[in-house]
Amino acid sequence: MRFLFKTDYEDDIKLIPHSGYVVSYGILLAFLLIAPFVLSSYLVSQLVFVCIYAMVGVGLMILTGFTGQASLGHAAFLAIGAYTAAYLQQYNVPFPVYFLAGGLLTGVVGALVGFPALRLTGIYLVIATISFAFIVEEVLARWESVTHGNEGMRVKTLSLFGQAVPQNGPTFYYLCLAVLTLTIVGTLNLLRSPTGRAFVAIRDSETAARSMGVNVSLYKVKSFAISAAITGLAGVLFAHKLSFISPEMFTLQLSIEFIIVILIGGAFSLHGAVLGAIFLVMIDPFLTYLKDDLPGIIAGIAATFGADSITAGKIHGNVAAVASANGLKGAIYGVIIVLFVLFEPLGLYGRWLKIKLFFQLFPLYKRATFKRQKIYVKSERNR
């Protein structure tokens, strides 16, 4: 086990506490940099989606994980970013400009959503953000002069400094990776400054935060704006990646996917946002696998246990029907959320911490270390 001897206040501030971080993150970075040369183009394309989902995850983590304000409306913020890009692109605005404009506009919209949300907490805030998402979806479908309605909009290939950057090429992947990295570094900076601490203070006790001089309303609006702005930037990249956007892409299901990203990844940490994004992007290939291979495998197993060819054929048909049923994805999402909430509320990152601690303390690890403790003194809280 590693013991850190802190000799300077700098040691409490710096992002890289010890050399172990340099090694592990160095290896990760090296792998990500050579990925386009060693992985298939399909996997690189999946990595781009991981970057985009992870950005939204980081944005949502700031709002939900750190400030404690739930949102089921982030698909709308993504849509605003994406449509800003598609719209400005028609007027030959260069990429850096409409990229930042997408983030800025979404941030402003986020702040505007934040104002009415100031008086709402918990389930009511969730309902308000869902309503906001429905409004945006409807506006996108009806405001045909700008958004082309349900026909959708075509997004031209990204061009950066006169160079075309096709959405399946390695350059686009590097661009997404760079944007994600900068977002994460910026967020980490924020979290180690007064603003980040004010967010966490609001999450844990608004009354105490207020009595310590935190302007709770202002910081909630700030949190909404930052979260939305990051999601808007992700939206610009999302539009380019798909090269076509239409209102039915930004539905409630997408917002739920974002919640899954932070819930499965593990709330309260940026690692969680990235891990959750990887997990979510992997669900699609998994579903394809279910559709293509699972019926054959199960029928094969049945046959080896003595089922005749007619029974095996029936089993094959039934399994195939289930695996390609409509709404299977939603059902799987539901099951995953329930299982994680029940058995691993800290998410994948929490599981990783437990595994790490197990090896650090081996053979002295105690299972009760992470046991949640019941607290009884919270009965008479001021709100």
Add this chain to the structure above:
Amino acid sequence: MSYFRAENLSLHFGGLKAVDSVSFAVEKGEILSIIGPNGAGKSSIFNLISRIYPPTSGRIFFEDQDITNQPAYDIAGLGIARTFQNIELFENATMLSNLLVGRHRHSTTRLWQELLFLPSVRAGEKMHRRRVEQVIEFLDLEAYRDKLISGLPYGVRKVIELARALCSEPKLILLDEPSSGLNVEETEDMSFWIRDMKTELGITVLMVEHDMTLVNRVSDRVIALNYGRVLAMGSPSEVQRHPDVVAAYLGA
């Protein structure tokens, strides 16, 4: 003029008069205790001062400034810090970040500077950290710097809450039952700290307390309340001998 003054302060919940035209003044540098049976309106007075509730009527003055209508988050900025009866710490954060939130009213950095973590932000963080360390030393909290609050025992949390209030470098501190839930030794430590706060740090203390030993040991003056009204005011021994106070506690 008094340092801190409440004039005819009232708080009514419908027909219930939790605080009923209470007036008192706190002189600079004194320790004033508010005592009274349960439901006498002691904590409600604190909640009025820190603007968790708006008063039904009456005015509050601090350093000759009317603060009755200041927003709650401005109260800390004026130099009034408080602790809570049922501990309101940020449970899922370390002690250090809890104490650093106490420094919030002194932070001057802007959002974009923080996103880039410019040298000014770094310097500010170090300065805050140094101030926090002084408070940690003052209250003997060295052992808990990186510990999560949710894993700490009640007595330690109580001290950390006091530490967080001190980190904001207040001029006036409101302590809501500082000794509740503490054992005899911890209460004794608390009484030393309260006196040190007055003598070494020059902080004026307004405190709600049930433990009469602690009240007698530290207070310069005592106010006794019952049913939202002031029963008696004066030195600890005077107030304890006052017939109305005896009646309120013993029901004579």
